[in-house]
Amino acid sequence: MWLSISQSGPKTYGAILNEQNVGTNSSIGRDDKRKQHMRSTAYTSLKALEEMQLGRLDVESIQRIVDAIDEEYETVANEALAAIEIVNIQLEAGEVETLQLAKKKATQIKSRLESLDDRRVRYSDAIQKRIMNTRIEERLGSRRRRLLLEGFVMTLIVLVLGLLFYDFGAGPDETRPPLLKSGNIFIIDTICCLIFMCEFILRLSCAEDKKYVWRKHWIDFVTSIPVPGEAQLARFGRAARVARISRGLRVLRFLRVFLLVWRGMDKFQDAFDVKLMKKTLKWSVIITLVGALLVYYFEGKNGVLDAEGNPVGSYPEALWWSFTTVLTGGFGDIHNPATIAGQILTGGLVLMGMVLIGVFTATLTTLFVGEQSEEIEKLSQLISEQISDLSKKVDELADRAS
Numbered sequence: 001m002w003l004s005i006s007q008s009g010p011k012t013y014g015a016i017l018n019e020q021n022v023g024t025n026s027s028i029g030r031d032d033k034r035k036q037h038m039r040s041t042a043y044t045s046l047k048a049l050e051e052m053q054l055g056r057l058d059v060e061s062i063q064r065i066v067d068a069i070d071e072e073y074e075t076v077a078n079e080a081l082a083a084i085e086i087v088n089i090q091l092e093a094g095e096v097e098t099l100q101l102a103k104k105k106a107t108q109i110k111s112r113l114e115s116l117d118d119r120r121v122r123y124s125d126a127i128q129k130r131i132m133n134t135r136i137e138e139r140l141g142s143r144r145r146r147l148l149l150e151g152f153v154m155t156l157i158v159l160v161l162g163l164l165f166y167d168f169g170a171g172p173d174e175t176r177p178p179l180l181k182s183g184n185i186f187i188i189d190t191i192c193c194l195i196f197m198c199e200f201i202l203r204l205s206c207a208e209d210k211k212y213v214w215r216k217h218w219i220d221f222v223t224s225i226p227v228p229g230e231a232q233l234a235r236f237g238r239a240a241r242v243a244r245i246s247r248g249l250r251v252l253r254f255l256r257v258f259l260l261v262w263r264g265m266d267k268f269q270d271a272f273d274v275k276l277m278k279k280t281l282k283w284s285v286i287i288t289l290v291g292a293l294l295v296y297y298f299e300g301k302n303g304v305l306d307a308e309g310n311p312v313g314s315y316p317e318a319l320w321w322s323f324t325t326v327l328t329g330g331f332g333d334i335h336n337p338a339t340i341a342g343q344i345l346t347g348g349l350v351l352m353g354m355v356l357i358g359v360f361t362a363t364l365t366t367l368f369v370g371e372q373s374e375e376i377e378k379l380s381q382l383i384s385e386q387i388s389d390l391s392k393k394v395d396e397l398a399d400r401a402s
Contacts, residue, residue, distance in 0.1 A: 054122075054123070054126050055126070055129075055130075057126075057130075058130070059127055059130050059131065062123050062126050062127050062130070063127060065123050066120060066123050066124060066127070069116055069119055069120045069123065070120075072116055073113075073116060076109060076112050076113060076116070079109065080105075080109050083102075083105040083109070086101075087101060087102045087105070125212060125216065128207065128208060128209050128212040129212075129216075131207070131208045132203060132206050132207045132208070132212075132213070133146065135206035135207075136202060136203070136206045139202070139206065149199065153195070153196065153199055156192045156195060156196070157223075159188075159192065160188075160189055160192050163180075163185045163188060163189065164185075164189070166180060166185070167182060167185050168316055169316060186226065189226050190226045193223075193224050193225065193226045194224075196220065196223060196224035197221075197224040199220070200213075200217060200220045200221050200224055203217060203220070280356050280359050280360045280363065281360075283356060284326060284356050284360075287322075287326055287349065287352055287353075287356070288319070288322045288323050288326055289319070289322075291322035291325065291326065291345065291349045292315060292318040292319040292321070292322040292323075293315075293318075294341075294345050295312050295318050295321060295322060295335075295337070295342060295345055295346075296312055296314075296315050296318035298337075298339050298341045298342045298345065299312050299318075299335065299337055299338065299339060299342045300312040300313050300314065300315075300317070300318050312335050321335050322349065325346060325349045325350060325353065326349050326350075326352065326353035326356070327353060327357070328353075329350050329353055329354055329357075
């Protein structure tokens with residue numbers, strides 16, 4: 001059946017359908033291209049947003065943020081003065097909840113001031129870091145060489161940590177491979193420390209604010225000082241004097257290992273960008289070290305068991321006991337203290353470990369629910385303001401009715 005007639009002849013029903021399909025397909029093709037373009041634009045924009053990190057901003061942009069933070073201090077100061085006036089008015093009126101309101105306002109203002117202080121320090125340090133890195137790149141010749149230097153130093157840190165851990169538990173030199181004898185390890189450590197010190201001096205010379213380098217990179221300086229072991233000290237004095245000195249140096253070597261680990265974690269400092277979390281980690285390390293020293297003194301060095309059967313007969317074993325006690329709350333079951341002092345120490349470590357782990361866990365939780373908490377606080381404040389406005393309107397209507 002013929003449906004239409006044109007100059008080129010009649011068209012069948014199938015031909016008309018083909019033309020419609022071609023038009024529909026071209027429309028669908030345009031829609032698909034538009035959708036692909038929008039999808040590509042969305043991912044490109046997302047990548048651009050993700051690249052907007054503090055370390056990639058220029059100095060001028062960061063300085064504008066610092067200036068904006070300084071202006072927020074004035075806003076907080078005005079809010080604090082207004083809160084004082086409101087509290088004074090309520091005190092004169094004899095309001096019951098005046099003290100609760102003053103405490104709540106003080107907590108809010110203190111939290112905002114601490115947040116401003118932390119952000120100002122963070123952005124000011126970012127400016128100093130950017131200036132320092134720029135000058136280092138100028139001296140080395142390119143940004144790529146600076147990154148290679150940082151990667152090389154990071155590799156040396158891992159190497160030194162591995163050698164020190166091996167040196168602590170490997171035993172006497174007679175049982176070691178020739179390259180890993182204590183003397184060779186000390187030589188390798190000293191060479192690496194020399195490289196670490198050169199990198200620290202490079203940072204210090206390129207920094208605009210020298211205090212920034214000492215405040216942020218003091219661990220780099222401390223870990224650049226090699227600490228000799230007992231085998232190296234034996235060459236410089238009598239055995240009895242060396243034994244007394246070596247006990248202190250052994251503690252220093254363990255402390256240096258912890259500082260090297262902390263220095264290695266500096267690359268992941270963005271993941272620990274919480275002030276309370278950093279304090280928790282710091283105190284955990286301090287408590288673990290002090291606990292190991294005390295349990296070694298009470299239960300190891302002067303313990304009732306002999307050196308072979310004592311689980312805390314050496315400082316490395318005491319350090320492991322202290323770590324498991326703080327972390328697990330005493331459920332490690334490595335050593336049950338036999339002295340009263342050891343029992344008191346164990347109880348104190350368990351209590352402090354529970355507090356530190358609780359604070360650490362709570363801080364991690366705030367990273368995930370912090371934004372929701374801020375939204376809830378804003379909604380609560382908005383509801384309070386609306387209730388206050390409604391109360392005023394009710395009072396006005398009551399006055400008019402009377």
